[in-house]
Amino acid sequence: MMKQLLWGIVFFVGLSSQSVFAQKCNMKQFKDKCVTALQRQRGYTFLKSYPLDGQGGVKKKIKYSYILSRGNTYLLTMANRRADAKGISVTITTSSGKTLLSSYDESKKKFHAVVGFKPKVTGIYYFTFEFQNTRNYCAASVLGFKR
Template identity: 40%
Template sequence: MKKVLFLLLAFSFAYLANAQCDVTEYTNKCAERLKPDGFKYLKSYKLDFMNGSKKQIIYSYVFSNNTSYRITLANGNNKGLFVTLMDSEKKPVASSYLEKEKKYMPAIDIKCSRTGIYYLAYEVKEGKDYCGSSVIGFKR
């Protein structure tokens, strides 16, 4: 009986460990998308939507005037994950989801015209891959 309980407990922990969101691979993929155009790594964000129970994840970051930024995204299948960049009043500035084409872009580039706090709102619109990463890079 003890062996059965031990095995059941061991399998439970193995299942939970597998269900966790490990973003290392996605973060590396995002960081690689910065290099070809000379962007420097600034910050990364773990995107864990808790198997769909979280609908949106919002982070904030201070962007500087006259600086170009690239926001990259990655998840398991690169489908459904997108970011909307909003200004300090939470008005949309840019999005990696192209509404007309119904296309998800793996990155967006912006040139900041005003120093201030900006919000990055991440969502998964379709698909079932609720684990991902995002990296912000910059160049002057």
């Protein structure tokens, strides 16, 4: 009886650890997709990658900041399990809170996996990534620039 109980506990712990492992966000594959998308755009140089782990839906928004320079053109690529990056968007704002752009087109209900922009002023900019209408809370983004 004791042996059966022990095996039952070992089996249950094994199943629990497998389900936790399956829920872990492996962003490397998505980062690689972002880098490939950046490389397709001629003349852009990789700057930074952003891991987007929504922790299974606990975090719907993830915010990062970066200092961008006037005169440079920037490209932000995003990737998740979907080929079109549906379900993940980014809103780019200035340090004063002014929205520059959003990768989600509300009128067409369309997600854009790549967005480009050229800041008018050197300063801190904020990237707010948001998971929208999705069950997939694992993604990545890459920022690149060209002069």
